Amino acid sequence: MQSFFEHSILQRAKNKGILEVHLHNIRDHSTNKHKQIDDYQFGGGAGMVMMIEPILACIESLQKERKYDEIIYMTPDGELLNQKMVNSLSLKENIIILSGHYKGIDERLREHIVTREISIGSYVLSGGELPAAVLVDAIGRLIPGVLNDETSALTDSFQDNLLAPPVYTRPADYNGWQVPDVLLSGNDKLIEEWRHQQSMERTQKRRPDLLEND
Numbered sequence: 001m002q003s004f005f006e007h008s009i010l011q012r013a014k015n016k017g018i019l020e021v022h023l024h025n026i027r028d029h030s031t032n033k034h035k036q037i038d039d040y041q042f043g044g045g046a047g048m049v050m051m052i053e054p055i056l057a058c059i060e061s062l063q064k065e066r067k068y069d070e071i072i073y074m075t076p077d078g079e080l081l082n083q084k085m086v087n088s089l090s091l092k093e094n095i096i097i098l099s100g101h102y103k104g105i106d107e108r109l110r111e112h113i114v115t116r117e118i119s120i121g122s123y124v125l126s127g128g129e130l131p132a133a134v135l136v137d138a139i140g141r142l143i144p145g146v147l148n149d150e151t152s153a154l155t156d157s158f159q160d161n162l163l164a165p166p167v168y169t170r171p172a173d174y175n176g177w178q179v180p181d182v183l184l185s186g187n188d189k190l191i192e193e194w195r196h197q198q199s200m201e202r203t204q205k206r207r208p209d210l211l212e213n214d
Helices: 002-006 009-016 052-063 083-089 107-112 129-140 188-206 208-212
Strands: 038-040 048-050 070-080 095-099 116-119
Touching (some): 052 095, 052 107, 083 129
């Protein structure tokens, strides 16, 4: 997952001191000589479970350094990630994101330590690193100074419960494929009206559920 942050907008944000992302290996907090962090589940059944002790030791060591606003566990049965949630999390100062593995983490951690559980979709991955990277990216790009144009994030899909309108760039005519005339008109009012109408139509066609929830 480190390579993801080394070649992205987030790396530039880290270089500017706007955003800090630290990766912690839970195995470093295992007291087992084999650095074991998982064990068989009580009651039997297939799959291993991540143990309480190393996870809690890792979290408690971090909490000694600073206060955390959220301890988030990435899990398929968590609250489905959406833009409203991302907007809210971008206002937090410090966040711990816990990536699950195997059959997940001991339930007692979810009951007593985790403050929020988030899913990126109704499917299962081999680990929580990719979902954690998705969450970091979604949050990070909203922090002022991360994007070169701070207004860009405000016009993304889902910010106003609408999908973003179509976008075009040069050339205006490519093999007979034309850019809509209104975008070449220079009339800001007409352009904004066109974009809003396109957003409405695209949302109605592709994600009508967003309009129902508005």
